[in-house]
Amino acid sequence: MSDSNANAPIPEGFETRAIHAGRDFVSDTGAVTPPIWLTSTFEYGNPGGFDYTRSGNPNFRLLERALASMESAAHATVFASGVSAITAIVSTLKSGDVVVAEENIYGCTYRLFAQVFAKFGVSIVYLDFTDPAALDRIAEHQPVLVWIESPTNPNLKVIDIAVVAEAAHAVGAPLVVDNTFASSYLQRPLELGADLSLLSTTKYTNGHSDALGGVVCSNDPEWQAKMVFAQKALGLQPSPMDCWLTLRGLKTEAIRMERHSANALQFSEFLEGETNAVRVWYPFLPSHPQHEIAKRQMAGGSGIVTVDFGLSLEQTLRFVESLRYFPKAESLGGIESLCCHPASMTHASVPKEQREKVGITDSLVRFSIGIESVEDLISDVRDALARLAL
Template sequence: METHDKQPGFSTRAVHESCGFSGSTGAVMPPVFLTSTFASGNPDGFDYTRSGNPNFRLLERSAASLEGGQYATCFASGVSAITAVLSTLKQGDLVLAEENLYGCTYRLLERVMAKFGIQTRYVDMARTEHWGIIKRLRPALVWLESPTNPLLKIVDIAGVSAVAREAEVPVVVDNTFASPYLQRPLELGATLSLSSTTKYINGHSDSLGGVVVTNEAGWQEKMIFAQKALGLQPGPFDAWLTARGQRTLALRMERHCATALELARWLETHPKVKLVRYPFLPSHPQYDLARRQMRGGSGMVTFELNSSVEQALAFCRKLKYITLAESLGGVESLICHPATMTHASVPAEVRRQVGIGDGLLRLSVGLEDLEDLRADLECALGALQP
């Protein structure tokens, strides 16, 4: 007789791990528990939604499964998840961070955590010769992104994690740009995998959320405490929407990756495009590492025009199917000008130092037809003045 001893595949888990709490109704999708309070002594142990809700539990169970982790805690946004991790630090602690970070992470570190005596040092973690600083400084946390925002640098998560483990330093990886379908940091040795579920995991640009996944019970206790004590929990409907979106993650990521790769190849040949960065392009500086570490190149393409800020923004506004907007990872294509949008909080000299110039653009490739997106970009590039 055939058994089900083998672990089900990614999409099977995505569909089924987020279901439950349907009671006697037979509903194949879970209800939304729009309640702040639960009767004391209920069998599932709920009391107040700030400290737990059935929709949170379903999302956390499925998120942990897809990341290859034991524990997950969901939050109100990606920044809430970042705040939860940083809230575990104390005065005098040092964070050793990849130099190319999401602008809001940089802002939190420099304008909030610094006020409480927490210092941050930024290093190009894509260069292996810099990893020795982990043992020398023994920071409280190593903070990575891979791919990074917006330059799409690839950091060797397994390599950094091995060095950090020897120094007994926890490693946090912001996995937002890859999603657990393409990359699972915990399986590569990281301590925590953090994502803004607003992006690929939800995938429909209709709710905010964040999640932190770990295999360590001690870190899970810290995340649960932060969720409750700091009020970082999502709303039940946002958690429900995120679980709903997560069920189609594999299908969406396959399409995002395929279209993004074709657009990146085409952009690289265009005379008006100065530079293209995409992890699965052979021209990417960490191409071989990306192929080893990731299942696909994701849906993000970064390219640079030889232009001023005004010309770059004019190019973006010329687009028809690609919207100039913050965020990424939705079914619709979006384009962002990091210098004036996502990384505006980063000082101009720091932006230039890491490679974020006036003509740099970050394209989140959606699920539209490839030919329509290519024609849209061609039209806007044709109108670009030298």
């Protein structure tokens, strides 16, 4: 898995590394892109040391090297999905362990905590990490992990990663940051003091809505060993095809994220200025409560815009289903725009009382802004609102 240039310095630019960091392979034909190693098993004694794809595959290794570079990490382990990456981390815990987590998190993360790992005696305490008082409460719970997203899903709270990292480390707890909504291009948690950065590579990393994947990145060899063990022992490995597609998508992450961010900012300004929305959330809007933190730790606002139109549940669903350029769908981060109703979709597994406590109301709509003409996206929403006579 190496060539004559393997020891050359890695170029520093993100865009350059995104293209070249995953090209460390040998080709008998001179191909400039790697093949897809679609094999379940390998002959013993091969130069790469592979034996069985559940235990490793060249496509895994190429993607891991590239993603480690993107996240400023020494190590990366790829998984079948973002949820698999989450599972790998939480699988390292034991009965009696406590995790202190941000209260506004991805619905599947909440479901894993509440319905899977709670059965094994792992306790989760939820705090609002935008409240400075929450930092003082970490110690009283004696956590073995502190878990945050930034921005959060779907309310786009921006958590000060460096501040939370300092508070977590003060009580001896590693900080896990789900970096999915930001992307590696716009934010690198390890540079801000986090111990583990995870992403659903299905989203912005791949960017084309055609491959599932997840990754956990760290600078700690002990955590890396735990992630490799979880990948093998729990059967959490991705497919070689999905790794190849993700590596392909990664090459354009920088230019896609620039367009996602520019479109989303203009789209959010339209919602805030030209509609009767009760509230619009977007990290790079000056009205965002953590706008200054976002500008400090992110290179752009990313592509998610969340809005509360103050509609009834029936009106909200009618609005979502009437859009032309926003398919009603879960997920995010692809080149095409999507629209999601979190209360009935991504966060349906979260009890209604808990949803509403953290601001996920029936009138909340989450837009994943793609790279289309933003004028068309704005016109689509304007027309849909007009049909509701709003």
